[in-house]
Amino acid sequence: MSKVLMKGNEVIGEAAIKAGCRYFFGYPITPQSELPEYLSRRLPEIGGVYLQAESEVAAINMVYGAAATGVRVMTSSSSPGISLKQEGISYIAGSELPCIIVNIMRGGPGLGGIQPSQSDYFQATRGGGHGDYYLIVLAPASVQEIADLVKKGFDLAEKYRNPVMILGDGMLGQMMEPVDFGVETSGDSFDKSWATTGKNGRKKSNIVNSLYLKPEELEVHNRELEKKYLEIKSKETMAESYLTKDAEIVVAAYGMTARIAKSAVDMAREEGIRAGVFRPITLWPYPEKELNAATVSAKGVLTVEMSLGQMVEDVKLSLNGRLPVEFYGRVGGMVPTARAIFEEIKRMSEKFGGVK
Amino acid sequence: MAVVFDRPKSLTDAKFHYCPGCHHGIIHRLVAEVLDELGLQDRTVGIAPVGCAVFAYDYFDVDCIEAAHGRAPAVATGVKRTRPDTIVFSYQGDGDLASIGMAEIVHAAARSENITVIFVNNAIYGMTGGQMAPTTLIGQKTTTSPLGRKSELTGYPIKVCELLATLPGATYLARTSVHDPKNVRQTKEAIKKAFQLQVEGKGFSLVEVLSACPTNWHMKPVQALDFIKNDMMNYFPLGQFKSPEEAK
Numbered sequence: 001m002s003k004v005l006m007k008g009n010e011v012i013g014e015a016a017i018k019a020g021c022r023y024f025f026g027y028p029i030t031p032q033s034e035l036p037e038y039l040s041r042r043l044p045e046i047g048g049v050y051l052q053a054e055s056e057v058a059a060i061n062m063v064y065g066a067a068a069t070g071v072r073v074m075t076s077s078s079s080p081g082i083s084l085k086q087e088g089i090s091y092i093a094g095s096e097l098p099c100i101i102v103n104i105m106r107g108g109p110g111l112g113g114i115q116p117s118q119s120d121y122f123q124a125t126r127g128g129g130h131g132d133y134y135l136i137v138l139a140p141a142s143v144q145e146i147a148d149l150v151k152k153g154f155d156l157a158e159k160y161r162n163p164v165m166i167l168g169d170g171m172l173g174q175m176m177e178p179v180d181f182g183v184e185t186s187g188d189s190f191d192k193s194w195a196t197t198g199k200n201g202r203k204k205s206n207i208v209n210s211l212y213l214k215p216e217e218l219e220v221h222n223r224e225l226e227k228k229y230l231e232i233k234s235k236e237t238m239a240e241s242y243l244t245k246d247a248e249i250v251v252a253a254y255g256m257t258a259r260i261a262k263s264a265v266d267m268a269r270e271e272g273i274r275a276g277v278f279r280p281i282t283l284w285p286y287p288e289k290e291l292n293a294a295t296v297s298a299k300g301v302l303t304v305e306m307s308l309g310q311m312v313e314d315v316k317l318s319l320n321g322r323l324p325v326e327f328y329g330r331v332g333g334m335v336p337t338a339r340a341i342f343e344e345i346k347r348m349s350e351k352f353g354g355v356k
Numbered sequence: 357m358a359v360v361f362d363r364p365k366s367l368t369d370a371k372f373h374y375c376p377g378c379h380h381g382i383i384h385r386l387v388a389e390v391l392d393e394l395g396l397q398d399r400t401v402g403i404a405p406v407g408c409a410v411f412a413y414d415y416f417d418v419d420c421i422e423a424a425h426g427r428a429p430a431v432a433t434g435v436k437r438t439r440p441d442t443i444v445f446s447y448q449g450d451g452d453l454a455s456i457g458m459a460e461i462v463h464a465a466a467r468s469e470n471i472t473v474i475f476v477n478n479a480i481y482g483m484t485g486g487q488m489a490p491t492t493l494i495g496q497k498t499t500t501s502p503l504g505r506k507s508e509l510t511g512y513p514i515k516v517c518e519l520l521a522t523l524p525g526a527t528y529l530a531r532t533s534v535h536d537p538k539n540v541r542q543t544k545e546a547i548k549k550a551f552q553l554q555v556e557g558k559g560f561s562l563v564e565v566l567s568a569c570p571t572n573w574h575m576k577p578v579q580a581l582d583f584i585k586n587d588m589m590n591y592f593p594l595g596q597f598k599s600p601e602e603a604k
């Protein structure tokens with residue numbers, strides 16, 4: 001297929017369709033509304049269902065019901081709406097159902113603002129709702145990568161029967177870039193014998209459930225989930241390293257912030273500072289090994305986020321004291337400039353690096 | 357010997373955990389009989405609530421989904437919209453449906469979702485030990501209205517059928533009771549009509565069944581029947597509140 005020029009938010013929708021998703025339940029919120037608007041046009045054209053729910057609470061429970069029938073289904077929202085979805089997400093994780101949840105983050109807490117932010121990192125990577133569980137969290141940094149990760153996200157969701165979150169920000173959602181959707185896929189090859197579609201001659205009824213009143217049984221269930229999470233951790237990490245091989249200062253950043261960090265690193269290289277960028281693509285599981293590999297030559301790591309410092313905790317956990325880790329962040333919808341990141345790199349290189 | 361009374365096919369052989377004199381068991385049986393008689397067992401998906409009927413998925417021999425507290429109508433919507441050929445019902449208590457889940461039930465009715473709701477109104481939170489429900493009667497004592505419910509403090513019990521009847525999307529709304537055999541028969545007829553309408557694609561149907569909770573009412577089962585007849589039916593009149601003919 002050839003490339004088309006499209007907006008990030010709409011690409012999420014079209015990529016979902018290309019991955020065989022025909023069902024979307026959502027509730028309007030800025031800055032992701034182009035996505036539901038796009039799907040409300042597109043899905044009926046291809047025999048799918050777009051339904052505007054009465055709230056994010058209802059939307060995620062519609063996703064729960066739809067996912068239970070074994071179809072590919074998606075919902076999307078932005079920070080305040082994602083908070084409302086947490087109860088349902090916890091049920092979906094507990095019942096081991098596949099689906100995609102999109103969070104186009106905006107500033108918080110509370111009603112916050114509508115400008116880009118990365119302040120829901122903790123919520124996304126630590127489960128977010130009640131109970132011991134994880135979402136697979138994918139953080140695209142370009143419109144093409146949105147298309148690739150939405151597709152991959154559906155496969156991961158079905159392979160592990162686990163909810164997947166696409167975590168982006170308003171900038172990425174609004175950006176226009178060329179995109180190639182590649183070949184169409186579907187979930188047909190995955191086992192759906194667990195789905196609640198009516199018994200249709202089956203001997204035993206299928207039950208989708210997260211209730212285990214006996215502690216012995218709940219522990220077994222929790223251990224089963226743990227096994228799955230460990231497998232995901234060992235197999236599914238993804239990251240990109242940019243000029244890190246000889247880098248003394250490695251900037252760790254994800255999503256749009258990583259793109260800005262690349263410009264900052266280019267500026268640093270022009271001044272002879274050996275800098276690079278480490279960009280996790282999976283935020284959970286965190287690409288711990290990849291980060292360590294990308295920092296073999298490093299003297300220090302600078303984490304840059306549009307938050308007060310959330311991913312920086314995973315950077316520190318991954319490096320486990322091996323390197324000094326510093327943080328630079330902008331918040332409230334303010335975006336870090338390449339110049340500001342460059343200044344930080346320069347400061348750190350003077351502090352930790354050798355002479356240039 | 358000829359069998360004259362047997363377990364409906366749509367019930368499993370699991371023993372109900374309900375208290376003596378509780379009406380959940382009767383209502384389960386009626387739903388199962390209707391599914392059998394309409395031949396729907398094989399294509400039905402039931403949505404269990406959070407409440408005393410949380411284990412409904414162990415009792416109904418149909419595919420089931422356990423929903424979060426109050427969210428059953430949204431879950432049912434997700435099933436019905438992706439699999440329009442299934443028969444979908446939610447089974448919900450009054451705390452589940454009329455308190456925490458009020459938005460979901462109102463909007464499912466407003467959209468005229470083609471689902472059937474079995475609404476068990478026992479005027480109390482059974483599972484959590486007898487707290488006040490949105491349907492608790494004025495003066496009724498519960499663990500959180502120990503002196504009796506007072507309207508100055510907590511307003512008035514919600515009449516769900518009357519409330520939903522204002523919505524053009526609601527196709528069939530009926531309130532029934534199971535406190536005596538005649539009313540049990542009428543409840544079954546209402547449930548059957550509700551499912552039949554779903555089969556015909558007519559839209560949202562709900563049967564509210566007044567139901568005893570002897571345990572948390574602190575009554576003997578027989579006394580509880582009198583409470584339904586004399587007190588509950590006085591405030592929650594039985595009858596049909598919307599028929600398919602008057603719908604829309």
Ligand SMILES: Cc1ncc(C[n+]2csc(CCOP(=O)(O)OP(=O)(O)O)c2C)c(N)n1
Nearest residue numbers: 406407408425449450451452480481482483
């Ligand atoms: C979100 C949430 N809040 C509260 C509860 C606790 N809870 C469980 S059942 C219940 C009330 C059930 O009452 P009702 O719906 O009337 O059903 P009954 O038990 O009387 O059949 C409550 C409050 C819960 N499980 N989840």
Ligand code: SF4
Nearest residue numbers: 374375378408482569
């Ligand atoms: S507590 Fe009440 S509603 Fe629950 S099983 Fe006992 S009698 Fe029935």
